[in-house]
Amino acid sequence: MLENSIFVILALFLLLGSAGMVIFKQTLFSAISFMLAMLALAGMFALLENSFLFLAQIMVTVGAVVVLSMLVIVSINIQERNLPVENTKFQWIALSTLLVTPLAILIYKSLTHLHVSFEQSEPGYGSLKMMGATLFSEWVLPFEIVSILLLAAMVGAIVIGRKERHHDT
């Protein structure tokens, strides 16, 4: 019963946050509602008994990714006149919602075609110990590839983000 009410509250925050992210004109408001949605998603991971994912979601996505994007939004200091002029924003949103709805119905139908239900989880499910055992036994190679990807992304971000001295076109 308690789980159900927590789920409803978190789902409300998740949907309101993501809808606000699409609707707000000011970029910083969008980022704040996105942060709200990501925090609610971390709560969803906790409801699914994945304690480590809850931690990783809060630390990496909320603590690093969203805060970094807010920092960039604040530091480039976008003036009102530099924001894109979107007079027909709500028409576009309504039109694309109309176009996306069949796809959403298709995804939902195919996902719920399984007729599954939650059972009592095995003891130790979602614990840090089991997570580490799975990560470092069966998923070692993807883990190493992800570390190389992060290094490559860091180098790429430095190369893209530095100031250009001359145009070599």
Added chain:
Amino acid sequence: MTPENFFLLATLLFSIGLVGVVSRRNLFVVYMSIELMLSAINLVLATFSRLHNSMDGAVIVLLMIAVIAAEAALFLAMIVHLYRQRRSIDSDVYTALAQKKEHL
């Protein structure tokens, strides 16, 4: 709290992200919508991991979170670079790779 609720929520999140990518022109909103779509996939993966009582799905979610971080670093660097060029975050301004020349 049934799996159907989680699936419905993930579907709605993915749809909202897709709507954001299609209908908005603010580069930051486009970026955050892409992140939202990735997060919807994460929610489905975590739900299936819980359904099968196996940690494999949760490990994939963990790796996806790392990929999201890498994507954020690159995308934000790209936005800063583009903003320095034209002083705008309107995605319609950047047509350097487009075919038609008269737009520039």
